[in-house]
Amino acid sequence: MNITIKFRGDDGFHNRLLSYLKQHLPFQILSLTPLRKNVYIVSLKDGFQFVLKGYSSLRRLKIQEVFTQSLKKAGFDYSYSFYSLPNEHRLFFESQYFGFLEYLRRGENTFYYDSMDHCQEGLTLLQSFHIASEKLVDSYRTILPAFHLIDKWEERLQQFQANAHVLSSFLQKEVIEGLIYWAEWSLTGLRQEKESLYSFPNVILHGDVAHHNFFRISTGELYLIDFDLISTGPSIADYLQYSNRILPFLSWSIKELSSFQLLQSYFQHPVFLYALAFPTDIFREWNRLVKEHTYNDVRKVRSVMELTLGQLDERLAFYKQLETNIN
Incomplete structure (x- = not known):
């Protein structure tokens, strides 16, 4: 042994x-x-x-x-x-x-959001998951928690604001204020479009569509794994999270993101555009850093700094384009 x-x-x-x-x-x-x-x-x-x-x-x-x-x-x-x-x-x-x-034996071609083909493959698999989970949602309604996007993001913003005194040691004031501005703009729009948010199919959401939860097995097929964060809610919630995950690899291009056929219909809904402007990934990582008191860990801080600043100009241009499209 x-x-x-x-x-x-x-x-x-x-x-x-x-x-x-x-x-x-x-x-x-x-x-x-x-x-x-x-x-x-x-x-x-x-x-x-x-x-x-x-x-x-x-x-x-x-x-x-x-x-x-x-x-x-x-x-x-x-x-x-x-x-x-x-x-x-x-x-x-x-x-x-x-x-x-x-035990699933890993294939040679590891899945990652490093190409349009991979992004499309993961999106197609997620859609198949929703088609199946929509059949189950009524049976699990009293078992699983309901996902409330606006409530979750309001709490995430409040935590980020409360942590601003710590974050000011790492980020310029203009960066912090800019991120808060877009978060508040996003939430204002989401509240206005709340009814639209819940007009999408009610499914069991995966809740964590990071690339490592898409697993390429040895036969070449792509599997979806780790359902620890499942909840019930509108399908748009998973697609928003998926979009947020792949946008850094698309250089924050609306043109590239809207080229996926499955997402094209979502771009017709202002609620989707408002939600895309919420910097949920940045808030999540900084809030975690403060909560776990790991802001003295150089490696972790460097990673979150890169997430925040590495494509900040592209991200802000993306947000402004969303605002233009809505107006």
């Missing part, structure tokens, strides 16, 4: 977990390899592998198990499945419930 550590963590915890698994699983375990916090690859002596993932509550684990199963029944096959143990035996170790996920 061995343990392969890919990130800094508690070696003692990994050894205790391995010992616990050997005692409670009817398998011969060869290795336990951490992928990220609370996620491990378990390799068995017969060559079989699966992913072990920890959840803070049994309810969270059960929702993930049932939801991925529901997705498959609704016709969405491009994700993993959960395995179940005999007699519904549950692994509970040091305040976490562990689930068993299908």
Whole structure:
């Protein structure tokens, strides 16, 4: 047996977990390899592998198990499945419930938002996910939280404003004030168009469409993974987040973004244009930096500074073009 550590963590915890698994699983375990916090690859002596993932509550684990199963029944096959143990035996170790996920072997062509083809491929997969999740939304309405875009962004703006005294050590006053201006402009428009916001199909939202949650498997197919942030809400919320994720790779070009056929209809709605002007990614990262007190970490600060300033001129020109288009 061995343990392969890919990130800094508690070696003692990994050894205790391995010992616990050997005692409670009817398998011969060869290795336990951490992928990220609370996620491990378990390799068995017969060559079989699966992913072990920890959840803070049994309810969270059960929702993930049932939801991925529901997705498959609704016709969405491009994700993993959960395995179940005999007699519904549950692994509970040091305040976490562990689930068993299908191991997906990574393909050579890693997915990233580095080309128009990749951006289109991810968008098409997200649309397929929504088509399936729309069939499930009524069944999960009382189980999953409802997503309220305006409330979430108002809170994010308030946190950014409250953190301004810390941020002033890193950003010029004009930059902070400019970002706040566009956030307030965006929210004003969203409040005016609130009824339109909820006119889009109600689906189960993925909630985290970062490139690393689109996974290329060894056969070349693209899978959608990690449903920890699912909620119910209008489909536009996922497409807004997706647009925000790919815009840096499109150099903040309205022409490039609107060239995706799936998004073209959204550009006819002012609510979509107002929402595109909210600097949610910048606010999220600075707020996290302050919350976690990691603003003394040079590497992390450099990353957030690059996010903020690296394409600031292009971003501001994009916002101004949105304003022109609405007017």
